[in-house]
Amino acid sequence: xAEHRLTFPASExxxxxxxxxxxxxxxxxxxxxxxxxxxxxxxxxxxPPMDLNGAFLLHTAPGVRKRDDGGYDPVCxxxxxxxxxxxxxxxxxxxxxxxxxxGKGGLPDDAIEPMRQYGMVxxxxxxxxxxxxxxxxxxxxxxxxxxxxxxxxxxFRVKDFGPLWVGIDSHGNxxxxxxxxxxxxxxxxxxxxx
Amino acid sequence: MNxxxxxxxxxVEDAAAHLYVWALKDIPQDLRDALAAAAExxxxxxxxxxxxxxxxxxxxxxxxNNLVCQDTGxxxxxxxxxxxxxxxxxRIYRALYEGTMRATVDHPLRSNIVHTLTRExxxxxxxxxVPIVHWDFIADWDGLDVKCVPKGSGSENMSFLKMxxxxxxxxxxxxxxxxxxxGAGGKPCPxxxxxxxxxxxxxxxxxxxxxxxxxxxxxxxxxxxxAQLEDELKxxxxxxxxxxxxxxxxxxxxxxxxxxxxTHMTLNPVAVNYQCWAARRASAHIGADGSVDxxxxx
Numbered sequence: 018x019a020e021h022r023l024t025f026p027a028s029e030x031x032x033x034x035x036x037x038x039x040x041x042x043x044x045x046x047x048x049x050x051x052x053x054x055x056x057x058x059x060x061x062x063x064x065p066p067m068d069l070n071g072a073f074l075l076h077t078a079p080g081v082r083k084r085d086d087g088g089y090d091p092v093c094x095x096x097x098x099x100x101x102x103x104x105x106x107x108x109x110x111x112x113x114x115x116x117x118x119x120g121k122g123g124l125p126d127d128a129i130e131p132m133r134q135y136g137m138v139x140x141x142x143x144x145x146x147x148x149x150x151x152x153x154x155x156x157x158x159x160x161x162x163x164x165x166x167x168x169x170x171x172x173f174r175v176k177d178f179g180p181l182w183v184g185i186d187s188h189g190n191x192x193x194x195x196x197x198x199x200x201x202x203x204x205x206x207x208x209x210x211x
Numbered sequence: 212m213n214x215x216x217x218x219x220x221x222x223v224e225d226a227a228a229h230l231y232v233w234a235l236k237d238i239p240q241d242l243r244d245a246l247a248a249a250a251e252x253x254x255x256x257x258x259x260x261x262x263x264x265x266x267x268x269x270x271x272x273x274x275x276n277n278l279v280c281q282d283t284g285x286x287x288x289x290x291x292x293x294x295x296x297x298x299x300x301x302r303i304y305r306a307l308y309e310g311t312m313r314a315t316v317d318h319p320l321r322s323n324i325v326h327t328l329t330r331e332x333x334x335x336x337x338x339x340x341v342p343i344v345h346w347d348f349i350a351d352w353d354g355l356d357v358k359c360v361p362k363g364s365g366s367e368n369m370s371f372l373k374m375x376x377x378x379x380x381x382x383x384x385x386x387x388x389x390x391x392x393x394g395a396g397g398k399p400c401p402x403x404x405x406x407x408x409x410x411x412x413x414x415x416x417x418x419x420x421x422x423x424x425x426x427x428x429x430x431x432x433x434x435x436x437x438a439q440l441e442d443e444l445k446x447x448x449x450x451x452x453x454x455x456x457x458x459x460x461x462x463x464x465x466x467x468x469x470x471x472x473x474t475h476m477t478l479n480p481v482a483v484n485y486q487c488w489a490a491r492r493a494s495a496h497i498g499a500d501g502s503v504d505x506x507x508x509x
Binding site for chain 1: 256257260261264265267268269271272275277278279280281282283318319320321322330332363364365368382385386389390393396397398399400447450451452453454456457458459487488489
């Protein structure tokens with residue numbers, strides 16, 4: 018298991034170096050996205066007003082406080098369950114050149130092939146650890162589609178964002194696939210002993 | 212008809228507003244102890260790092276006076292109302308509704324509640340039939356106990372019901388709980404509390420499962436048969452290897468809590484309701500005179 022520090026947006030070359038199980042800390046810019054944001058992009062066909070090329074997407078719906086100047090300050094920013102949004106993986110890679118999707122709980126095996134094909138990774142974060150995550154967000158730089166609050170498109174500047182595990186790499190490996198398969202085997206043994 | 216808003220209604224509203232935010236920020240000691248114990252036993256490298264990050268997060272929330280988790284949940288309240296408590300449940304509901312709304316606006320908290328078809332936001336964590344309030348009525352008493360459980364969606368989405376048949380027996384119950392938790396994998400933020408409701412009817416079994424997750428962590432059902440099943444299932448669930456956040460490890464669950472009800476001779480319902488590691492809850496005991504005694508451990 019290797020440890021890496023990466024700045025986003027990132028290149029395909031950066032991403033191909035990562036292997037499932039590696040530990041990663043991230044700096045730079047990351048983009049917050051969630052169910053309704055992706056329903057708008059893909060099901061309603063609306064082009065997002067932010068550049069997603071090379072992007073790190075975070076599955077989040079932040080808690081924020083609106084400032085008088087129209088900007089937003091973080092109150093509590095954490096990460097939601099990724100599995101609900103697995104069907105967007107392929108088009109995010111193919112149409113928009115997204116390099117990383119980060120969330121909690123893993124993506125199902127449907128995400129493995131598009132991530133291999135387009136050079137993407139899934140980063141697993143510790144779900145629920147939002148107080149800590151909020152301290153790693155330096156600023157909310159941009160918000161689009163405010164009418165979807167809190168499921169807008171958010172641009173955050175982050176420092177020391179993590180710890181993140183490479184849950185799925187761009188070479189066909191998934192920690193979640195391996196853990197789940199092993200658990201199913203153990204379950205068979207447990208059930209046989211009941 | 213004229214309605215008079217009494218001081219006691221205000222006291223309940225103030226208590227609800229406080230409970231909602233307090234539950235989100237300051238997790239109970241029994242839960243902190245369970246998480247620390249998990250970190251002592253976990254042997255997998257990612258599992259250990261996840262648990263250390265969780266423990267650090269609880270400290271950061273305290274230091275920064277911030278919420279433990281960003282998901283402010285769907286507000287669920289459990290009320291035990293004494294028959295002589297001087298405020299009608301209709302007014303208690305109104306107070307809980309107003310308190311939830313006020314806490315959301317004043318803090319501010321993320322607003323989660325939407326119309327279930329249009330998905331449009333319905334207000335500051337309130338809506339039609341939200342908050343959700345469960346009632347118990349107590350004879351020969353003049354107090355009110357309110358427990359606030361802001362339930363996160365990541366774990367609530369991992370809820371399962373099976374109408375086992377009597378011939379499935381206890382083995383059927385165990386099998387369904389184990390299969391549910393293996394199927395849930397890392398999605399509900401393990402290691403958490405597996406709430407199981409058995410018996411009653413379909414709807415009541417799920418109600419009991421939810422009640423089970425809201426118990427102090429590690430308490431045991433007073434029925435020794437049920438308590439034995441809690442111990443057994445907890446150990447079996449931790450043999451699955453799902454581990455903290457589903458990254459593999461020894462600690463998949465902190466606890467298994469079971470609530471039961473007697474049932475029809477042809478029924479054998481089993482409901483599973485998961486509670487994430489950030490198992491937030493906070494309680495208040497309210498006296499007939501409007502005095503409020505907050506209790507983090509109930």
